[in-house]
Amino acid sequence: MTEPKTPKSPPWLKRLGNRIRQVRRIRGLTQTDVARPNLTKSFISLLESGRTYPSVGTLVALADRLQTSLALLLLETPNLPRETTLTLLTLARVMAESAPAEAERLLAAGEVLSAHADDLRADLMLTRADITQAQGKVREAERQYEDTLAWARKHKLGAYEPRALSRLAYVARQRGDDAAARQQLEAALEAFRTTRTLRSVEGCEAMLAYGEMLSGQGRAARAARVLEEVAQVARRQDLPLILGKAQIGIARVRLGAGQTAQAREALHAARAALESGPDTPENAQVLRAAGVLLFQTGSPAEAHSILQQALRLQERSGEVRTRAGVLNDLARVLLHQGKAADALAHAKMALELAGSQHNPAQKAAILVTMAHIARQQRRWKQATDLLKDALEIFRKAKMTAEVGETARELGMLLKERGEHAEAADYLAMAISTERPDKSGRR
Structure with missing residues (x-):
């Protein structure tokens, strides 16, 4: 045998x-x-x-x-160029903020390796555009996304078309062109469906943006259904960051409808999801959003806790770009809790960070918080001067909504102090920023 x-x-x-x-x-x-x-x-x-x-x-x-x-x-030798290119692109994204020159050199190396692979070139073009957009170069990023879309269509790379369209929609919203944003986002969603990639992470991100857009148009019920669908996909696929974002969106819809208890419930679900996520700057940003919304629902203690959590996560991940914003949010919560000295300490740290990062809009928001602190401490002249400084920054940045809000607050403060003529000027400025609704809501 x-x-x-x-x-x-x-x-x-x-x-x-x-x-x-x-x-x-x-x-x-x-x-x-x-x-x-x-x-x-x-x-x-x-x-x-x-x-x-x-x-x-x-x-x-x-x-x-x-x-x-x-x-x-x-891997075998023929597989190494693709593997190396994808690794270079991932590393370029990671290094884009801390070492932009090195990130660009990585992209240049990836360009050499991807010369004969149409899909890798599309990945490289998207990566470069994403980095450009993150650096605040909106017009240049828009052109790069358009180039990516043209490349994807020319080479029949169906899966890349919706990704480029969804990014173009985001850029259009940044520019304030809601009509173009809606058109491109709806085209992106249709392309995601056609290519059967709607349930991918980027498809979910597009649905989140669509839900936010619907909410902004007053279509709360439809927005909630879209966001709930994203949340279900995220639970099934174990995507904690996407689930956290979906719950944040649901909370905003509920809060807008006056459903505070349901909004708070969604925020608790968002926090639970994010606690199982990675230590990334994006995770910290979503935690920050949850903290701000909890503050708006009348839960300052919970808001303080989750904002502290976001701050610790930023420190662990090395994120400094948005840390000033979290510190400013914490200052606002502390002021509400009657801890003016602690609030001022946080606001001063935030102001120093915003100054070092040359972020005037963030600096102006912090000056408004410091004005609120000064007002609570009955330092009227300092509060007035801080609001005037913030207003001037908002005006130079053409931030119309912030100009109106700050001018109104400044006018009311001056009116309370008996300075009626100057108050009238600022209140008139606030009224002039109000524009009729041109969104075409139905």
């Missing part, structure tokens, strides 16, 4: 084992060295001879111990 033959190892497993052995020897390590602390020498021996299958976690650990990369262990 013949003994059953041992099944042959697949070629890829033998190549993997051979590469592990080669790298180990180059590093001057024994099998025992590589096995420590949680593997055995016999397992490494079996792996190097292609006679056992490693788990993903084991491969990651081995690549780290051998000071090599998973790509070099697993």
Whole structure:
């Protein structure tokens, strides 16, 4: 009777084992060295001879111990340009804020490697446009997104078309062109459906934007249904950041409808989702939004707690760009709680950060908070001067809504102090900023 033959190892497993052995020897390590602390020498021996299958976690650990990369262990030479390009693009996104020059060099390297791959070139174009947009260069980013859309259509890259369209919609909203934003966003959603990518992360982001747009048009019920659909997708796919954003959107809709209890419930769900998410700047921003909304629902203690959580997350992730905003939000909450000294300390830290980042709009918002603190402390002249400084910054930045709100507040303060002539000027300025609704709501 013949003994059953041992099944042959697949070629890829033998190549993997051979590469592990080669790298180990180059590093001057024994099998025992590589096995420590949680593997055995016999397992490494079996792996190097292609006679056992490693788990993903084991491969990651081995690549780290051998000071090599998973790509070099697993992939063949023809696969390396794609792998390297995608890694370069991801790294460029990570470094875009802290080291923009280095990020651009990474993109240039990716451009060389993606020269003969249409889809990789589309990825590179999207990445470059996203970085440009994050740097506040809205017009340039819009042109780059248009180039990406044209490239995707020319080369029939269906999955990239809705991604470019959704970003163009976002840029249009930044420019205040709601009509163009709506048209592009609806086209993006249709393209997401056509390519069956609506339930992807970017498809969910587009639906979130659509829900926000519907809410802004007064279509609260429809907005809530869209946001609930996104929340369901996020739960099924374990997407904590998307779930947090969806719950924030639902909370805004509920709060706008006067349903404070339901809004608070959605905010609690958002916080629970975000606590299981990664330590990223975007996660911190969504936590911040939850904190601000909790404050608006009349829950200052909860708002303070979640804003502190957002601040700690920013510190862990190294995010400084939006830290001034969180500090300013905390100052407002502390002032509401009657802790004027603590509020002023937070506002001063926020003002210093905003100044170092050359962010005039953020600086103006902080000056308004400091004016509120001065007013509570009955320092009337200081409060007036701070509001005037903030108003001037808002005017230069052409922030019409903020100009109107600040002018109205300044006018009322001056009126209370008996300075009626000057108060009338500022109240007239506030009235002049009010424009009839041109959104075409129905």
